[in-house]
Amino acid sequence: MLEVKGVTKYFGGLCAVHDCTLSVEADSITGLIGPNGAGKTTLFNVIAGVYPPNQGEVWFRGEKISDAAPWAIAGKGVARTFQTPHGFPQMTIMENLMVSPLRQKGEGVFRGLLRGARVRAEEKAHRRKALELLDTIGMVDRRNELVVNLSAGEARMVELVRQLMLDPQILLLDEPAAGINPALCGKLLDLLRRLRHEGLTLLVIDHNLSFIMELCDTIYVLSHGEVTPAAVSADPKVIEAYLGRAA
Amino acid sequence: MGNLNLGLFISGIVTIIAIYGILALSLNLKFGVAGLIDLGVVGYFAVGAYAFVLTTAPPPSELSHYSIGLGMPLWVGFIAAPVAAGLFSFLVGLPALRLSGEYLAIATYAAAEVLRAVFTNEDWLTNGVVGFNNLRQPFRGAFASGDVYQYFFMALSLAVLFILFLILSRLHWGPFGRALRAIRENEQVALSVGKNVTKLRIKAFVLGGAVSGFAAALYVSFATLIVPTMFVSEVTWTVWIALVIGGTGNYVGALVGTAVLVTAQELTRFFQASADLASVLAASRLIAMGLILIVIIRFRPRGILPERHYVDTKAVPVAESTAQAVSPKRVVE
């Protein structure tokens, strides 16, 4: 579904990601682990179009996306979360979610002003969906709070559901479990598994080994900017070995 | 000012507040909502003003230096002004909106200054230092008395202000305003939810420019004259100061700030005594404007009326939540 082919990214003279190749199968949960500074987030940013790669290409569903703008890539069904879940700080949780859906008709000046039946119906549908998603993370009652006032863990959950509002085909999660307490963590695992059953493909970055092990079907290890050539089956010993070598 | 007519004096101030208020609404859309630091406010204003005058002024006579005067009805001017101001905004915004933060500020400031140089120096366009005088005023013929007309003009300006306020407020709380606020809050995240940031910014920029075109048409109608020296950067700063003291991101705040600033400035005219003191008073207006800005930022940086946030109070379907009814407050700080 998602193919990263020989991607290399330099910052100045520094090589952040080197000749990285990986593929994500449809309906799978793929994990990407590695120590801090290994280039995981950089790789995400390349996939999401934030930085163009210096070399290599990214393909999604048979289409090259590595030369498209970030908003266009999101529009094709590739959503991503951010490691630091700032969101839109001075907006409410509800508005954070309502902003998300793609190609909203009301974003045009005239249709936004007139707010005809179609725009109203669209808004109503988005609101219903937002409430459903907030219900799954137990935050319906808090929908009018500003995102800037949330705890790190709460902000991370809002970050996740905000990107789900996009109805993506693949979701790239950047350390979804960081800062989330164990109770919420179980909820998060359930939610991610449920999403996969509903047909969403996931690519997850984390350095929390047990979290990744519990969640993912396929795991890649990224260290010093290089991804291991073949997918490693979820065998703890193999991974320990890789991580140990990297650390 | 011995035999000053208080009613007329106040109606004059209110008219100026309405006109500057429209400019403050425009800037609030661009900066308060969309986060664009535009220091070229006077530029779009000037383009709108000249578009209004050039479409409605009589064809040039042998004595005048200008060469365009279409002599069209005033309502054409009232359409031409926002269209031209919006068009000029588009021309400036297309390259400038690729820049961020202070670079956008400098580019827009520079654009307005270049424009001012053009208007100051191209006599064929602006009739030089003489400018255009005795401009026609809308519906002037319907009023026998100039005094009564001034009250009418005040009402007209307030009506235009009110309509633009309604339009911008409606956009603010809908999907368009929401997307702009999201871009202001976090450009990276806005991109990640598929917002074409550049396109939305240009829309806001052009719409804001067009809004200031209405202010321009009213302004020259009110003054009945136009000369290039009316379009100095002080106009830009006045609008910015009004917005910052009123509250960025809040359209009502923008109007409150304008009212406070313009009233404070115009009251100094009220106390005009002798010619000696007049220049000191003029200078004190500048000092007052600066001090108000410094003090507000120091002690109330979010302005008199800070930005409000949308509050969802509609009922939640019972199946989704056992939530209590949310309090009907629409405003949180």
Added chain:
Amino acid sequence: MGEGVPRVQYLQYVVFGLVTGTILLLGTVGFSMIRRVDNFLNIAHGQMVALGAYLGYLFYAMIGLPLVVASVLAIASTAVLGWASHRIVFNPIRGHGPLYLLFTSVGLAYVIHGSLEAIFGTRPKAFILPEPRFFSIAGEPLVSTVEIFIIVVAIVSAVALHLFLTRTRAGMAVRAMSSEYDLARVRGINTSRVAALVWILASGLAGLAGILMGIQGTVYTDMGWAIILVILSAAVLGGLGSIYGVMVGAMLIGLSMDLSVIWLPPAYRSAVAFMVIMLVLVVRPQGIFGGVSRG
């Protein structure tokens, strides 16, 4: 348009350009240092130039002190006032972010502008100097003693600044702080003392620029606004924060303004600076000498 203009006159425009550029350099370097250390565009910096010019006028033409004494006094007072503005006006709102600092500087610019107008009136003033001597080529006056004086003073000041920044402890602290603020603090540099030094230096240089402008032409109340626009242009051209880049930027802007007179009506002289800047921003936003400083 150049037909009929003697060749020497071209050289004369170059001289004008050098004078404009060197004065601009003194104004821009300080602006750029403040931008680096406190991270905002200080619009009031232009008023510091005006302040220097008016104080110079006060001490020289009104009180009647010798020019050198008057200049030193004016520069010192401008430097102190600049430092005071930093302490009283800007420092308390540092946490509000660059935009609010910029607006506050606009407020301060109006306060200074209004004060100058209230005290000195709106009529332009001139330093009354002894008639300058001209050096001529082929019978055409090329450069006057005043122009040579201005260029020499400005160059000496720039070199002195360079030596200060590279050879003294305090100067190196300024450079460290203006390149890496947090790093400087971690390394134990007293950032508030260095910032104070930067404001004193920057305002003093602005004061000097003002006096030179007064010597060269007239002193008028709007000069602070006029010069800040050109300073912004020179600073962007040189890459906002880079001290040496803006020196080159200032010279280029000065030369292009005065050489533009050969092809364009003189009234467009300052507009040329802004056109240059719009071009630079569109083509190369980080300035011609700057590193990446966008955002």
